[in-house]
Every structure is written in structure tokens, then in C-alpha cells.
Amino acid sequence: MTIDTLWYTRCPVPTASGIAHGLGTLAHAAAGAGLDFRILQDADAATALHHFDHQLPGLIREGGNVPALAARAAGAPTRLIGLTWVDEAQQILVAPTSDITSAADLAGRRIAIPAWAADGARSFPRAMALHGFSSTLALAGLTLADVVVVEVDVERTPEVRDSADLDRSDPGRSITTAGVAELRAGEVDAIYAKGARGRDAAREHGLRVAVDLDSATTPHGRVNNGTPRPITVHQQLLDDHPEVVEDFLVRSLDAAAWAATDLEGVRGLLARETFAEGPGVADAYGETLHVGLAPTLDAERLDLLAVQEQFLYTHGFLAGRVDVAAWADPAPLERATATARRTALPAGVVV
Template sequence: MGIAIEQGLFDQEFARDGIAVTSLRASASRDVRESHFDHRQPDSFRQGGSTPPIWSYAIHRDTRLIGLTWVDEYQAIIARLESGITEPRHLRNRRIGIARRVNDKIDFFAAMSLRGAHAALRLGGVDPGDVEFVDLPVQETYMGDSEESNSGQLWSGGHRARRQQVEPFALVRGTVDAIYVSGAAGLWMREFLGARDVVELGSHPDPEIRGSNQQPATLTVSAQLMADRPDLVERYVAQIAKAALWSQSNRAYAVQSFANEVGTSYEWADAAYGPRSHMLLVPSVQEPLVRGLVSHKNFLLEHGFIQQDFDVEQWICRDPLERGGWK
């Protein structure tokens, strides 16, 4: 979606209808921007990590899942060099820090961190009961006050930089022995701290190990818009697919777009998302991606991030992709 916004594809497509497509961050209202997490805004689309839309649907927010993408990224459990923790089995009887946003409805990064930790323990043959998970409370909310922008990015640089602040402080102070990191920011943090990978999860061959908030990412739409104007939804999806197909021949642009989106440099984005990331942006509802989403939903349910189960198949609407030929 970010590349489509940058290239003005939505503006070009809908201008003739007198329809303005704007970013949530274009609103000065924090309540409007919070729709990125709870999908409260009517006639809205959302593309991003799967934890908030799963939570929203579980509380009966009326949305439709219309596409999935899976771009692997660097994910790891890291520890200080002097800790002696060099592989997952060494996590037994150690402390893993998990930041907890005490003022947010859905704590997507805590879910990511916990799932990453459980994946590492599984690889090391360590029972989660043999590890101390240390909650690290964070008062600041994900959606802070921010200047208005129609770039499609919801967070300013400062707010983004503070997103994973408490965990590395705890690691340096020695109040925890290991933490989860991900993406370009995670790579940078590992190098800044002089830490080591206990295990790198993002390149593991098993999708159950790699699965997380972003793997797969979701594209959702308000159910009422899908019901009232399926033609608009199809045209919107077509612009995302158009940008994704263009990216396949323009890797440098795509990587720079990733960098812009997560607030980092080209170098870190290139290293974090791998050589094929630009080839994986066309949304689909293919079975492997759906299985990945079901797995993440089940993890969220098992660990209390959502309170009610649901059938993912009932959430999916395949019509926009199928009518556009973007299977």
C-alpha cells in the first residue's frame, strides 16, 4: 500500500469519482488514527500486521479480510556477548524481557515478542515453564500525538525510535538476559548493543517458527464498504497489486520504500528484509498464507491476547482479488 500511496495511484484512480483517499494520519484526531488498531472508521482499508485486525474481528468489528502478504524479516532472540547464551537451549532458567503496553487495547509487540520467544524455546527443547518471562511495563501508547501527514505512515521518527526502548535498557542493566528484536530496527539494535543472535528466526525453513505479526500481514476493509461498493474495493486492491507488480522490476525503489515506512536507512532495510522482498508484495489468499494467519490467531487466543475464537475462513472475502485476476 505504501508504494501505491507514494506513486499517487489511489489519487489517480479515484479522482474522477470525486473520492479522496487519505491516510489515517492525515487526521488530527487520535481517535481516527487509532482505527489502525481497532478498524473503527467506516469506509476504511488497513494493511499491516495481523495482530490488531485479528483482535478487532474477535471483538466483532465488522471487517473483511481481502488479502495477505508474507515478507520475511530478520527476527531474533538476542543476548549480551558476556551472558554465555549462544544457542536456544541456553535460555533454560534465564530471564526473557517482554515489554507490556499497559495503556493499549491490543499489545501487538508483546505478542510478537512472546511468540518469538516461544519459537526459540521450541528450537532449543526448552519448556516455557523453565524460563522467567519478565514483564517490562511501558506507559506510552503506540499511537501517540503526531503531526498530520498523508504519507501513509502513522508514526513520527521520535515515537518510532522509542517503540522498543525498555527492552534494551533492561538487557544492558542486566535485569533480563535476552530479548526479542525484529526488522531493520532489530538489526540496528543488535549492532548498537554489541549483542549476538541466540537464534535468528526470520530465515528458519519452518513457517511456524517464522510466523509472527507481519508474517503474514493482512489487508482488510470495512464490511459495509465491501457490501455497498464492491467495485471501489476491487479498484483499490487493483492499485495495490499494480504497485506490487511494478516493484518486482524496481527493487531499489521498493527497498527504499520499506526503509521510509519503518524509519530507517536503505542499508538496514536491505539487510533486514532480504533479496526477494520486492517480489512478495502482491496480495493473495493462498492456502499457505491462510494457514499462517490461523496459526497466529491460535497463538493469540492461547496466550490471552484475544478472548474469543473465530473461523478465519468466514472472515475472508476472495471476490476483490478473484475479480481482478490477482490470485
């Protein structure tokens, strides 16, 4: 199949490529090679499904590692070309009157775990909650065997859509805060939430943070769907148009460099990217978000992704094992880093 379009997809999270898209610079990576540039979120439902299975030859994806690892385990011909790490307010939330104030207090309590979705890739809300609670319980020497798991309803076939097409009240945003209704109804004692939407949900519903994983544990204990976050590319695009993949990474590195100079501009873009309100973005990502968006493939991040791979395989999210080191191809990022222009914003760009 001849590739005539560079497809791009991302999750509603902080990414350098998402910022580059917001600034209007990503399309240049396709134009230089005579390719069309399209956002997967704008495609029909059948095409948009490739966000999860990565079976579209012209696709570059930056997003959660659960779908990326599940796709690779299922045989998708992808390569890992970058990893980012942005701590994004991973928290255990409880009702305002709850007596749970620490990880140890979770012993014997009911925790909300989203039900399985249509497949492992789309069951990322379940994976996030399981790993978040596992890491929290480990702080007190506990495991999932020490709590009561209550499955809560979840969208079985989540869709990817552009933030511009979503109303702020769209329930699709709640995938990062599953179980809020059950917590408010007293059916569970604690939920896992993350990111700007997690902060918004806590504020909107008067929920209390019982455990803040970002401050309570090490990077190993904060490994989850978005930490680390992979950039993956279909092998055919890498084979047929390596210069496009390199330019995509250059544009992302340029965006990360710009982000380091403009915290408020980054927050404005991320409010749209994450479907969150301004205060949620500021609370979730703090004052240093904008200085750590550039991707790498260093040994530490690869090791942390391998921790996630082990967890996902153990808990049934992967069809087989993924050799993270063999999956990674550092060459495109090495070339992009060597040639990145790190230029100022194009004339006329308004954030």
C-alpha cells in the same frame, strides 16, 4: 452512514499498498468513485485510533495481524481480503558478552516481554515477543515455562503516525525492539526484535544475534504479528463501494509488480515506511524482498493465520475466537488479480 472518504492505514512495514502510497497511486482508487482519500496517520487522535479497532466505515487496513484479529474478535465488521508474507528478520538478541548462542541456552534465563498495553489490539509488542520466544524455545524442546519472564515497560497507548512526521530518533520506533534498555543494563538476558529497526538496534548498541528465526525454522515457526500480514476492509465499504476495494487491490498488485523490477527503489521507499536506516532495510529484508509483496488468500497463508489466531486466543489477546476461513472474502482479490494492469510507474514519479 454514507461513505464519502476512503481511509487507508498501514503499519511501518513492507507492504505493496504502502509502496503504492509512496508512489502516489493509491488515491486514484478513491477518485474514480468520487471519494476523498485520506491517510489515517494524518487524522486526529480519536480517528487514528481506528487503526486498532477498525470501526471506521471507509477504512482499508494493511498491517499487523494482532490488531486485525483483536478487532474482529471484538466484533468489528471487517473482512479479510488479502494476506502477504514477508520474512522480516525475527531475532533473539543478547549482549555482546553473553554466553547464549542457541535456543537451548535460554533455559533458565531472563527474557524481556513487554507489559500489557491498553487493550489486546495495542498489546502487539507483547504478542510479538511472546510468540517469537515461544517459537525459539520450541527449537530446543523448551517452552515459556523454562525461562524467567521479565515484563518491560511499553507505551500503553501507541499512536499511528505518518513516517514523514517522525524524527528518526522518535522513541515510537522502539515498539519492535522493546527491552533494549533493560538488556544493556543487564536486567534481562535476551530480547526479541524484528525488522529493519531490529537490525538497526543491534548495530547501534552492539547487540549480538543469538537465534535467527528466519533461518532456523519453518514458516510455521515464523508465524507472528507480521507473518502473515492481513489486508482488512470495513464491511460497509465493501458493500457500498466494491469497485473501490477492487481498485485498491489492483493498485497494490501494480506496486508489487513494479517492486519486483526495482530493488533499490523499494529499499528507498521502505526506509521511510519503516523508520529505519538504509542498512537496516537491506539487512532485514535481503535481496528477495521486492519479489514477494503481492497479496494472496491461498490455503497455506490462511492456515498460518489460523496458527496465529490460536496463539493469540490462548494467551489472552482476543475477546473470542475468529474463524479465519469464514472471515476471508476472496472475491475482491480474485477480481483485482484478473484485471490488474501491472502498468509502469506514472510519468513524473520519482522514488
